[in-house]
Amino acid sequence: xxxxxxxxxxKRLRFVARRYKEGSLDEDKAWERFAARQGIRRxxxxxxxWMVAASxxxxxxxxxxxxxxxxxxxxxxxxxxxxGQLKDVYLPDSTLVSMAGNSTLRYDLKKYGKxxxxxxxxxxxxxxxxxxxxxxxSVHTAxxxxxxLGTSFQVNEQxxxxxxxVVTGKVRFAAGEALEPAIxxxxxxxSYSDEKKEINIGxxxxxxxxxxxxxxxxxxxxxxxxxxxxxxxxxHVKITNKTGSPDSRLTATFNDLPLDExxxxxxxxxxxxxxxxxxx
Amino acid sequence: xxxxxxxxxxxxxxxxxxxxxxxxxRFTEKTEDAEDVVQQAFADVWDKNSHNVVIANFKSYLYxxxxxxxxxxxxxxxxxxxxxxxxxxxxxxxxxxxxxQSERDARLWAAIDKLPAERKKIFLLSKRxxxxxxxxxxxxxxxxxxxxxxxxxxxxxxRETAVRIYCFFFS
Numbered sequence: 001x002x003x004x005x006x007x008x009x010x011k012r013l014r015f016v017a018r019r020y021k022e023g024s025l026d027e028d029k030a031w032e033r034f035a036a037r038q039g040i041r042r043x044x045x046x047x048x049x050w051m052v053a054a055s056x057x058x059x060x061x062x063x064x065x066x067x068x069x070x071x072x073x074x075x076x077x078x079x080x081x082x083x084g085q086l087k088d089v090y091l092p093d094s095t096l097v098s099m100a101g102n103s104t105l106r107y108d109l110k111k112y113g114k115x116x117x118x119x120x121x122x123x124x125x126x127x128x129x130x131x132x133x134x135x136x137x138s139v140h141t142a143x144x145x146x147x148x149l150g151t152s153f154q155v156n157e158q159x160x161x162x163x164x165x166v167v168t169g170k171v172r173f174a175a176g177e178a179l180e181p182a183i184x185x186x187x188x189x190x191s192y193s194d195e196k197k198e199i200n201i202g203x204x205x206x207x208x209x210x211x212x213x214x215x216x217x218x219x220x221x222x223x224x225x226x227x228x229x230x231x232x233x234x235x236h237v238k239i240t241n242k243t244g245s246p247d248s249r250l251t252a253t254f255n256d257l258p259l260d261e262x263x264x265x266x267x268x269x270x271x272x273x274x275x276x277x278x279x280x
Numbered sequence: 281x282x283x284x285x286x287x288x289x290x291x292x293x294x295x296x297x298x299x300x301x302x303x304x305x306r307f308t309e310k311t312e313d314a315e316d317v318v319q320q321a322f323a324d325v326w327d328k329n330s331h332n333v334v335i336a337n338f339k340s341y342l343y344x345x346x347x348x349x350x351x352x353x354x355x356x357x358x359x360x361x362x363x364x365x366x367x368x369x370x371x372x373x374x375x376x377x378x379x380x381q382s383e384r385d386a387r388l389w390a391a392i393d394k395l396p397a398e399r400k401k402i403f404l405l406s407k408r409x410x411x412x413x414x415x416x417x418x419x420x421x422x423x424x425x426x427x428x429x430x431x432x433x434x435x436x437x438x439r440e441t442a443v444r445i446y447c448f449f450f451s
Binding site: 009012013014015016017018019020021024025027028030031033034035037038040 | 286289290293294295297298301302305309311312314315318319322323326381384385386388389392403404407408435438439442
């Protein structure tokens, strides 16, 4: 600061200091006095009050929305199997899910078990559901819904067709919109085809539908055609009959045997020639 | 419907109040008078505003109003000599410069307001009441060294305020 500025400062300081009075020239106090006299105090106070109230409300709405959104945001858990891969998954309620190859399973971790137990799936999946009557277990596929309380069953969802096999207990199988749901009990199976738009219930036992899971192939006076189909499904190969006698029937049980041995046993038993070709 | 809202008016009021008072203090001796004059000037403007009279430049208008009211007040008082002195002192400054100076004075005032209580007391005894350091020391039962020290610190703070103001205006 040069001398001129210094002089000016001294002069102003003297001017201000000589007139200084504690608590005077307070603009807030002055405004209160002014507003009271002009009758605008209330209005301003009112406005301020409302602005504060409005801010608080807005904040609350903001937090509330955020909280609700956060609460309703699904937290998906997805399990996917590759071709030929088998996978066991335990759900939070210790329901066991066995997945065949090329299958997917998805559920919302936040909602699962809250009121209901809901999973979505594609492909072939076997469920052993932990019993809980208060929280029904539901399996959704593109076309159908299977609801149970506590049983074991399999859902096989293929394009256009969804099939359910019940091993124990009772399940409710619903498909489409207008159809009456079917109640299935142990040993029953049912399928829904998108084409026919109806549920087909089969009471005959189809033991090999679950063989991928049980590792057991059972044939009980089964026509050869069906044997070939089941073997093909189980081993993922194409099997052809090189002899011309398709009317044979087979009764046998195979426990997780290699395909070669199975074919050898069948060929020798029925005196035919079944040949496998690796599936393309 | 007023030309500007009460909220806006409050902002203008609080921003201009202190500088206007210090401007009024160039004419009036008492802070009470200065505050009254400024209050009246604002009341006049508020009244005009309520009747939808548009005032192009609030600031300039208010300084004019405060000057006129202050001069009227001083003229009414017995001490005419003091009034002429004041006016003579101001003649070499333009209106704009006077406004700037009043704003700087307002900052100084605010800076004094903010001084620590004890330092403020010592500072005012010296600069406002014109007491010598020795007298202040005796009155407050402290050493002269303390008085010097406190006034030095007060001046430093106020000078810094002033420097900031000058920098602001000349940068």
